[in-house]
Amino acid sequence: MKNLKPNSKIETEGLLNKLIVGIVITALISFLLTFFYLPLLKILNFALIQNNSFTFEIFWTTLTSSLNLNALAFTFIQSLLTTLICIFLGMPVSYFLAKYSFKGRKLLINLLTVPFVLPSIVVLLGFIILYGEGGIINRIWIDITGIPLIKLYGSIEGIVLAHSFYNISVIIRMMIPAWENVDQNLTEISKTLGGKNWTIFWKIIFPQIKNYLISASLLIFTYTFNSFAIVLYLGEVKYQTLEVRIFKLMKNTLNFPAGASLGIIQLFFNLVIIILYIIFEKKTRAMASGKEKPFYHEKIEFSKSNWKKILVEISLIIFTVFIIIFSISPMIAVIVASFKPNTPDGSPFWGYMSLLSKDYESLLGASPLRLLLNTLSFALLTTLITLIFSIGIVFILRNRLQRLNNYKKPFIENIISLAIILPMGTSSITLAMGLFLQLKNSAVFNNNVWILIVLAHVLICIPFATRSILSAYNRIDMDLLNIASTLGASRLRIFWKVELPMMKSGLIVAGIFSFAISLGEFGATNFLARAEYGTLSLGISKLLSSRTLQLPASMASILIIITFICFFLIQKTGEKDLKF
């Protein structure tokens, strides 16, 4: 031991590093394999293999049936419409929020993000109260003009309205950094050179925000492309997305081959969109890096000299207020409904009191309190597991990054990001169906189904969490790492001592965001959960068929409030890292 070389410690730590990478990769890939890729293969198996031989026959007959073609066309049309409307509604708001500073600005941004993770059942509840045939808006409109304004059910506009409500926050949140990154000097220069406002926008500003806009649009497109509950309820039978068709074929007519065929088509489109998204998201990162300039928000000022500016400001404010009302009113409608007594002499707090009672146990399969506890503990577990996996993913990517010498874009990174992000673009019905087919005979499914629920939530959360953590990681100064390395710190040591602390804000944001997503998750839980393992969002959907609106509305209000607190906490830690 005397002639111990000075760098042998580093060598052992290097070995440890390799070992940890190995373990992390193994755990990660076997997790994804067992719970995502193998179930997926099982589904695909149904579509393409008949009597032990490979055939496209079922695939073709499914694809060419008029019902499915209609669904495909409608899926595209509603996604495109929603995307366009979200851009139209979200752009001015994001511009306003990026440019001006005022009290409560951040709070407002977070309030606008809450709808994104709300369970679809809650959204429907709010929408019916507001925009239904006899809802507030239509009643007022009928008083004025005699005819209803909005047809929520069985119409494209109803579905697009609900989808826009869900996704408008995506465009607002993703465009704010875009506006902040616009180079003010360039704009000033072209102004002095006599450029017209319109030309400046198209020639100078638009090229700078283009990539952000495209990646946000692609995200909205995928989310609406895979929409399920909203279309199932509001589309009646006239309008069906691919996801609804898959659900019907698989769950009710037991036509697995046909359902799986549609699943393949859906997966193909999602894959294309996600690859495009990864490309454009990289471009935005490349644009954002290297020009870390302080950005100052303007104060709202009404200077008398410039009436044009005042006009613009006022119209922006009015537009923003309109969007805020649009985003918040369904939630407020739900909260108001939770205080509206069922009977004339009922207590306004009856809904919240009943949460503690056992009156609804047999209908819900468990007491309301148990559902609340389930929801919270599933969300906590999901958060923990998601964080562990996400840190693992970042750890692997970072090793690749360093080995292949920093800024070169390694091929591996693309593959891994795709593998991680793919669950996001997979229909949750296909996902749940695959899990179900794979594990239906296992003891876990029969006795401890909560494990599967949590794992399904983890699959859903990982893409969001990983991207939030990576966003924080990418802001770390590479020089710091090089310095640490020259000073003799091992890779492992650098990770624990330098990188991890610097990613902290990203980690917290990723954790809270996963928590919020898991809280409101409906599709996969609905497919897997039974009796005592139900969650609040399942309870709400069950209670809607009972004779009181107050209790489900109270449950929904609790979800809304917890979600809002989550985003409030995100705001306090580091909202830059919140990635959809």
Add this chain to the structure above:
Amino acid sequence: MKKNLNFIAVILFFLVINSQISVRSEIVQTEPKLTIYTYDSLLADPGYDFIGAFANHSGISKDDINLVLMSDANQIVTQAALEKNNPVADVLIGVDNVLIHSAKKDNLLQKYDSPELVNISSDLIDNLDSEKYVLPYDFGIIAFYYDMNRINLTTNPEIANITLEEIIEYDLDKKLIVQDPTLSSTGLGYLLWTIAVYGDPEIGFNGILNQDWRDWWNATKDDLRIAPSWGAAFSEWYEGEENRPIMVSYGTSPAYSACLYDDTSQVAFLSHENGTQNGWLQIEGIGLVKNAPHEELAKEFIDWFLSKDLQDNIAENNWMYPANEYAEISSTFNESAIDPDDVNILNSLISSEIIGTNLELWKEDWETLMSSGLKINGYISIFIILASIGSIAYIQKKIRK
């Protein structure tokens, strides 16, 4: 490089082992003594703990009974069909007189002649399944269910003696919620109701009126509200905001509000073609799974489920008429519900062979009919115009450069 290859090989090895272990280790089972598949609203409102009661009755522990609750009756058959070759369930509860056809087609059940059948009317048994693969435990008529506070005989006197045709004439379809027959058993019952009344010329089935059921749906499809499940329909119906005071439900539904909430403002009605009160009867049944792992206990459970012991609880927990003729029914229940004995049961018009061969075709026809004539062509043209404007602008830009 070689070192790296070794490294990768080790990882791959772990990976394969690991994923296999994680899958295999889950197949170790703890063995229940009885497994029951049913839907989650069975005896649930306000609730009767039938598992606990059976545990008391038979002397086995409640933990030995594995009750699996599905979100609807369709799924019970789905799940059983998936496990056909290696059955897990012993008993299926909730297979009704329509679902029985798919269960029979998949050969999921075995015949069982329960001694309790002496207490059940033979009409009921024959209307569900004369071969006794499933045995009836409750029944109720599918009916229009409405709220008298919002619509009543004063505002709409026609509902006292209405026909399906008159529902269109009086614009009541604009106030009606039905369920999607491809997703809900009530919806399917209503679809069969319209088929039995109007007939289907494509298969030479006359029905009462010798017309085509598709005409009724074609005339109403833009006005009806279609909900994916009974529960969804009920919540839309219940929320006054929605302005839909009539829904397809059961003739026993008014009993629910009468018994539990002392509220008699909810009433049900049927259609009156040819002077009779016509309706479709839904009979729910319990069945013994073919090759059930615990056949003896399963039979004991079925006997008990049809006995007066349990059947006394059917009416006011499952809100249907109990199959056992000696089961207790309160007078409030009887007064507010539509008694199937007073109704011309349409089920007898359509033989089970006709249903068996045509059910899937009818559902498909219905779905195609409802989703045809989509107004999406207009939207497509908007996109084509937008796309062409965009590409022209792009080409111009290129040329200018």
